[in-house]
Amino acid sequence: MLRIVCLCVILGIALSAKPEVGSPHCVSVLATNCSTYSPEPVCAFDGQTHVTYQNSCEFAKGICTHHGHSLHAVHEGPCDPATDTP
Incomplete structure (x- = not known):
């Protein structure tokens, strides 16, 4: 139950x-x-x-701690320096 509540909070932050x-x-x-979460990497920018x-x-925590910058998920999986360029 707590895991579901945490997931809802995380989604709420990610969408705000x-x-x-x-x-x-x-x-x-x-x-x-x-x-306690599965290792399912998220590439963010x-x-x-x-x-x-x-x-x-960890991505949701990143959203909360990125002062002055908007943090957006780019795709599931790790970032690839060859294709994920600014």
Whole structure:
């Protein structure tokens, strides 16, 4: 049940514009233990660089901690330096 709640919170943050670090959503996500999630990499882009997150939980934490930059998922799987260029 807790895993479903965490997933809903993560999806809510991922779909919202720019959550603030101190918002209730970010507080909850930042407290989540992402090691319990399957290793399903997400390639993301912050407007400057591509970053591979180990799973959707780590990506959601990245959204909450990316001050001043919008972080967007580019595709599932790790980023590929040959094809994922700014």
